[in-house]
Amino acid sequence: MKNSQERKHKKNKNTSIVSSKYKGFSKNSEIIEIFLKRGIEAINAGNYQKAIASYDKALECKPDDHEAWYNRGNALAYLGRNEEAIASYDQAIKLKPDFHDAWYIRGLTLGILERGEELIASFDQAIKLKPDFHDAWHIRGIALNNLGRYSEAIASYDQAIKFKPDFHDAWNNRGNALRNLGRSEEAIASFDQAIKLKPDYHDAWHIRGIALDNLVRYSEAIVSYDQAIKFKPDFHDAWNNRGIAAGKSVSYDRFLVLSSPIAKQNPALNQRGYEGKLVSYQEGLKYCQQNTHPEGWGKLHQAIGNAHYYQGVGERNYRQYWLQAEAEYKQALITLTKEAFPELHLQVLRDLIRVLFGLNKDEAAKEYRKQALAVFGQLLNSPDKSSYQKRKLQAQFSGFSQMRVDVLIEDGDFISALETAERNKNFYLTWILDARKEHILSPSYSEIQKLINSQIHPNTAIIYWHISPFAITTFIIKPNADKPIVIPTQNPEKLEAWLKNWHTQYDNHRKGAKQQESNPDWRDNLPQLLTQLGEILNIPAILEPIQNQNTQIQNLILIPHRDLHRFPLHTLFPDDFTITYLPSAQIGINLQQKQPISIPTNLLSIEAPDSKESDGEPFEELPDAEMESATICAMLANPQRLSGNAASKENIKTALANNHQIFHFTGHATYNYQRPKLSCLALSGTDRFTLEDITQLSLDSYRLVSLSACETAITGNQTIDTEYVGLVSGFLSQGVTNILSTLWTVESVSSALFMIEFYRQPDWHTAPAVALKRTQMWLRIVTYRELVNWYKQCAEEIQEKNYICAEDLRDEAAIIENYPAKINTTIPPYSHPYYWASFIITGKIHT
Numbered sequence: 001m002k003n004s005q006e007r008k009h010k011k012n013k014n015t016s017i018v019s020s021k022y023k024g025f026s027k028n029s030e031i032i033e034i035f036l037k038r039g040i041e042a043i044n045a046g047n048y049q050k051a052i053a054s055y056d057k058a059l060e061c062k063p064d065d066h067e068a069w070y071n072r073g074n075a076l077a078y079l080g081r082n083e084e085a086i087a088s089y090d091q092a093i094k095l096k097p098d099f100h101d102a103w104y105i106r107g108l109t110l111g112i113l114e115r116g117e118e119l120i121a122s123f124d125q126a127i128k129l130k131p132d133f134h135d136a137w138h139i140r141g142i143a144l145n146n147l148g149r150y151s152e153a154i155a156s157y158d159q160a161i162k163f164k165p166d167f168h169d170a171w172n173n174r175g176n177a178l179r180n181l182g183r184s185e186e187a188i189a190s191f192d193q194a195i196k197l198k199p200d201y202h203d204a205w206h207i208r209g210i211a212l213d214n215l216v217r218y219s220e221a222i223v224s225y226d227q228a229i230k231f232k233p234d235f236h237d238a239w240n241n242r243g244i245a246a247g248k249s250v251s252y253d254r255f256l257v258l259s260s261p262i263a264k265q266n267p268a269l270n271q272r273g274y275e276g277k278l279v280s281y282q283e284g285l286k287y288c289q290q291n292t293h294p295e296g297w298g299k300l301h302q303a304i305g306n307a308h309y310y311q312g313v314g315e316r317n318y319r320q321y322w323l324q325a326e327a328e329y330k331q332a333l334i335t336l337t338k339e340a341f342p343e344l345h346l347q348v349l350r351d352l353i354r355v356l357f358g359l360n361k362d363e364a365a366k367e368y369r370k371q372a373l374a375v376f377g378q379l380l381n382s383p384d385k386s387s388y389q390k391r392k393l394q395a396q397f398s399g400f401s402q403m404r405v406d407v408l409i410e411d412g413d414f415i416s417a418l419e420t421a422e423r424n425k426n427f428y429l430t431w432i433l434d435a436r437k438e439h440i441l442s443p444s445y446s447e448i449q450k451l452i453n454s455q456i457h458p459n460t461a462i463i464y465w466h467i468s469p470f471a472i473t474t475f476i477i478k479p480n481a482d483k484p485i486v487i488p489t490q491n492p493e494k495l496e497a498w499l500k501n502w503h504t505q506y507d508n509h510r511k512g513a514k515q516q517e518s519n520p521d522w523r524d525n526l527p528q529l530l531t532q533l534g535e536i537l538n539i540p541a542i543l544e545p546i547q548n549q550n551t552q553i554q555n556l557i558l559i560p561h562r563d564l565h566r567f568p569l570h571t572l573f574p575d576d577f578t579i580t581y582l583p584s585a586q587i588g589i590n591l592q593q594k595q596p597i598s599i600p601t602n603l604l605s606i607e608a609p610d611s612k613e614s615d616g617e618p619f620e621e622l623p624d625a626e627m628e629s630a631t632i633c634a635m636l637a638n639p640q641r642l643s644g645n646a647a648s649k650e651n652i653k654t655a656l657a658n659n660h661q662i663f664h665f666t667g668h669a670t671y672n673y674q675r676p677k678l679s680c681l682a683l684s685g686t687d688r689f690t691l692e693d694i695t696q697l698s699l700d701s702y703r704l705v706s707l708s709a710c711e712t713a714i715t716g717n718q719t720i721d722t723e724y725v726g727l728v729s730g731f732l733s734q735g736v737t738n739i740l741s742t743l744w745t746v747e748s749v750s751s752a753l754f755m756i757e758f759y760r761q762p763d764w765h766t767a768p769a770v771a772l773k774r775t776q777m778w779l780r781i782v783t784y785r786e787l788v789n790w791y792k793q794c795a796e797e798i799q800e801k802n803y804i805c806a807e808d809l810r811d812e813a814a815i816i817e818n819y820p821a822k823i824n825t826t827i828p829p830y831s832h833p834y835y836w837a838s839f840i841i842t843g844k845i846h847t
Helices: 004-014 027-044 048-061 066-078 082-095 100-112 116-129 134-146 150-163 168-180 184-197 202-214 218-231 236-248 261-265 273-287 294-312 318-335 342-358 362-380 387-396 398-410 414-433 445-452 493-511 522-536 539-546 562-566 585-592 625-635 649-656 727-733 748-760 768-781 784-798 803-817
Strands: 460-467 472-477 485-490 555-559 578-581 603-609 640-644 662-670 680-682 688-690 704-710 738-742 839-843
Touching: 027 048, 027 066, 048 066, 066 082, 066 100, 082 100, 100 116, 100 134, 116 134, 134 150, 134 168, 150 168, 168 184, 168 202, 184 202, 202 218, 202 236, 218 236, 218 261, 236 273, 236 294, 273 294, 294 318, 294 342, 318 342, 342 362, 342 398, 362 387, 362 398, 387 398, 387 414, 398 414, 398 460, 398 472, 398 485, 414 445, 414 460, 414 472, 414 585, 414 727, 445 460, 445 472, 445 585, 460 562, 472 539, 485 539, 493 522, 578 768, 585 727, 603 625, 603 649, 625 640, 625 662, 625 748, 625 784, 625 803, 640 649, 649 688, 704 727, 704 748, 727 738, 727 839, 738 748, 738 768, 748 768, 748 784, 768 839, 784 803
Parallel strands: 460 555, 555 578, 578 839, 603 640, 603 662, 662 704, 704 738
Antiparallel strands: 460 472, 472 485, 662 680, 680 688, 738 839
């Protein structure tokens, strides 16, 4: 664990520990003193076995000597026998409960074992006994940060700084925790404090650069990396991240370049884009030689390989780039061997296998895959690693778990392949939602089939996707089938290039960038993009076994994987099917066990909170949100409504605990790709209701959560390697039956129309997927003239409940009637998939 060197200063302190209480005592006391002295001398000489033997002799004479137990623990810890060390510290503490040093060192040892929760508890005891113990506050913060509890970590760092204001390490780590929370501006201020105290603090300069990169301030990030390199020229991670920032940047700031001593010496480092990446990595290799810096040399060659690989994605001449990538990855393997750097070795093998498959060198790729799976298995079975460390490895190297699915499919074992894919899904869902859970539930094939039991769901099939770094596989599970149908695997490079194109177009659309005629806007191009996705996923081949004469499949359960969660897969299938989404089969099985209830009417409505960005700027207004919420509240009984500044985090947590049956949210939401637990609903002011907050609640009473918010189901603009875990997954994990959510930024008027009409469907509570399908079909074909009648009907329906809202609806009808260009056209205004395809239902499959 970081800062485990804190133990070292104890070594010197222990040299003076020869307790005066033994002097002038009996001969036995003198013997004890001799053994204690010998133990300390042995520790100072690095002879820890001899030290332990000396302390054991002392304890034979006096078993209740807390100092002997404490020093014995230190000797054991120096030998890496950490469990025994903790047992010794426990004995010392049992004999002297106010021994704050023992509590502290015990905590450090727990940190080495990555037992973070226990570490924190041990440090809490040390701090209780010595409140100004700044080192304990500091390392407690590191442990909290490692557990993803960033706000608590910051509070702990603040205490360390309170008692030691010039504690540059605490300022640095505080900045890192702020960066983890997405509060990059505050993080930079914290790094600046660390650098002010220690100007040559290369780590602070480096992570400051990462924070600036997160703010898309690439030129400033590069200057910060250059400062780190100035003080540590062989800092390979700084060279690596400098190259990444240069690759993202399209131009450089001439004024800032003057601040960079590195760029002054070598003007070629001012290049940006692909060339900027390469020159940064190659310059780093001058300082990180193969024989002196094997790790840095290998990682920089891997980075060069990645630059070549990603430059080739989607390009016609991709082979020339990928052949260069292959050569660089093989260079990296020269120093990043499985013996010296097993985890880095796996990272390079993963990249090499990917490019070999892309170059159609399948036999070579499979041989490297075999080697990689063997190394991965050895790491997971290592007796030296704790269960937490092994789970962390599984999360880090998800691609190798995914490769196992590919191997099973190649061997024809489709059932084991599906079960392995599902087990991986549930592992990652649990890892992100609650890493403390040791036992991971995951169903067998026969249990998955119960989701589509022929007696309950005779007309339902499951479409289950799995994406590995090298293949896209589709499993089709039909009622009573003895094994799944597997659609032949596809090369994922096409999907990767498609994703790159989607990301570019969608980002430009959101930023309002002007488009050229040759490059239409994402919204205009959406139908074509979806057609391309259908071709990549081979939808005709998927449809064939579920549309043949021997089946009567009408309902589909879609279980996407990785990036596929971002897209409206339901639009790729004919309108004949009613479609429900699930994050995993296990979640569907859990939900099927919930008993149906009568019509849910008890509504909690959160309406257009006056949300602000962290810098105080208000979010974009949602002009139709108030009408949407008021109409839906008037349609249902017993609504509890929170809006504006009343929609605070504390008020909403309290309201959710009141066991409503429906939760309807209109407002803004964000998904955090890098740290999914920080994905959130934006509440009043800068309050945020995060995925982590959701997972702390029991929501079993909720039958429907409607998230009428921008981007509540998307996974971000970067490709994900493991599994989608967003707000929807969080609500489902806490017992919510169904979630209605959106996949992208939805236009305000059409969103309000959609949500109101959904609740007007007679079976929205018993068959939400059917109600969703009807609502989508309605929005696709409704004309302005029909909307006039719709507004008037809605007004009549809620007249007695909310007269003001009814008048607002009539006003909307009048606006259309007074607009000839609208009232006289027969063209449906919302037929484009942008308006209706974004809405999906996730959760329980209803009969």
